[in-house]
Amino acid sequence: MKKIIIVLIVTFAQLGFSQGNMADFLAKSDTFFKTYISNGRVNYGAIKKDPTSLDQLLEMASAIRVSKSKPKTFQAFYINAYNLAVIKGVVNKYPVKAPTSIKGFFNKITYNLGGKVTTLNDLENKILRKNFPNEARFHFVLVCAGLGCPPIIASAYKPAILEQQLQRQTRKSLNNPNFIKVKGKKVQLSQIFEWYKVDFTRNGSEIDFVNKFRKDKIPADAKVSYYPYNWSLNKIK
Numbered sequence: 001m002k003k004i005i006i007v008l009i010v011t012f013a014q015l016g017f018s019q020g021n022m023a024d025f026l027a028k029s030d031t032f033f034k035t036y037i038s039n040g041r042v043n044y045g046a047i048k049k050d051p052t053s054l055d056q057l058l059e060m061a062s063a064i065r066v067s068k069s070k071p072k073t074f075q076a077f078y079i080n081a082y083n084l085a086v087i088k089g090v091v092n093k094y095p096v097k098a099p100t101s102i103k104g105f106f107n108k109i110t111y112n113l114g115g116k117v118t119t120l121n122d123l124e125n126k127i128l129r130k131n132f133p134n135e136a137r138f139h140f141v142l143v144c145a146g147l148g149c150p151p152i153i154a155s156a157y158k159p160a161i162l163e164q165q166l167q168r169q170t171r172k173s174l175n176n177p178n179f180i181k182v183k184g185k186k187v188q189l190s191q192i193f194e195w196y197k198v199d200f201t202r203n204g205s206e207i208d209f210v211n212k213f214r215k216d217k218i219p220a221d222a223k224v225s226y227y228p229y230n231w232s233l234n235k236i237k
Contacts, residue, residue, distance in 0.1 A: 021060060021063060021064045022064055022066070022073065022077065024060065025057065025060045025061060025064060025077075025080075026076070026080070026156050026158055027156075028053070028056070028057055028060070029057055029080050029084065029156040030155050030156040030158075031053075032053050032054065032057060032084075033083075033152075033153065033154050033155050033156055034154050034155060035053075036087075037152055037153070037154040038154065038236060039151070040151020040152055040153075040234065041151070041152075041234050041235060041236045041237075042087060042090075042145070042152060042234055042235060042236065043235075043236045044087070044090055044091055044094045044095075044233070044235050044236075045094070045095075045235075045236075047087065047091050048091050048094045051088075051091055054084065054087060054088055054091065055088075057084055058084060058085065058088060058111065058112075058113075061077075061080075061081045061084065061111075061112075061113050061114065062112035062113065062114075062115065063115070064077060064114055064115075065114060065115055066078075066114055068131055070159070071132065072159040072160075072162045072163070073159040074131075075128065075132065075135070075138075075157075075159075075162060076156075076157045076158055076159045076162045077114065078113070078114065078123060078127055078128055079128075079138070079141050079142060079157045080156050080157050081111075081113040081114065081123070082120065082123050082124065082128075082142050082143075083142070083143050083152060085111040085113065085120060085123070086099070086120060086143060086144060086145050087145070088111070089102060089105055089109055089120070089145075090102070090145050090233065096233060097232065097233060098145075098146060098231040098232055098233055099144060099145040099146060099231065099233065100146075100231045105120070106119065106120045106121045106144075107119050107120075107121045111123075120144075124138070124142055128142075129196075129199070133199075133202075134202060135166075136196075136199040136200055136202075136209065137166040137167070137169070137170045139192050139196060139199065140166070140169045140170045140172075140173045140174075141153075141157060141165070141166060141169050143234070145233060145234055146229065146230060146231040146232065146233070146234060147230040147231075147232045147233070147234050148190060148191070148192075148229040148230035148231060149192075149234070150169060150172070150173040150179070151234070152234065153165075153169065167213075170213050171213045174210050174213040174214055175213070175214055175215055175216075180210060180214070180218075181227060182216075182218055182222075185219050185221065185222045185223060186222060186223050186225070187207070187210075187218050187222045187223070187224055187225075188224075188225050188226065188227045189206060189210070189224060189225070189226050189227075190226070190227070190229065191226045191227070191228065191229040192229075193206050193224075193226065194226040205220075206224060207219075207220055207222060207224065208220075
């Protein structure tokens, strides 16, 4: 009986620690993003000079535990963790012209996030996309450090408002004429739609998905093509 009580106490203590950590992590992430991000770009130079706050956030992220049973908490945590890890990967090699100029940036360099050692690719594909296959809006909030990606926001993603944040960022991207390029009955989509086509065509065509979020609808019979991805670093100049 004593053993059971001890186990329960430890378990509840750990749960409380994780939940407390999560609130602190979100608050400090929010401050970090507000400090170093402006107009969808990151001040990598300033972070390079003093990476203390970024390193502290990633250390916190390694100790937090989130459960898929609370999907919004799980998603918000890993979206923030992904964006922080991307920034860390760039800062470690800064100055660089593009994330793709860093060897193994997406598929070799690892981070301990949520108690799991993962690469950026695995975080996106095995932790988020695999567990939530119907959530294509991830592609508009996970920011890969390239200008071809939707812009990073100057705030943290938070469980209580994640639905609104996902909607807002997706609408903003899909109504941006530089992201969705429409000319008559021709439309050029980001290569994100080509690489992750399965995510955007589960319930119709790519145009059907895009039109759910657009003010000016694209003709259903428009000819779709993909413009080259811009990997230039999303740095503040």
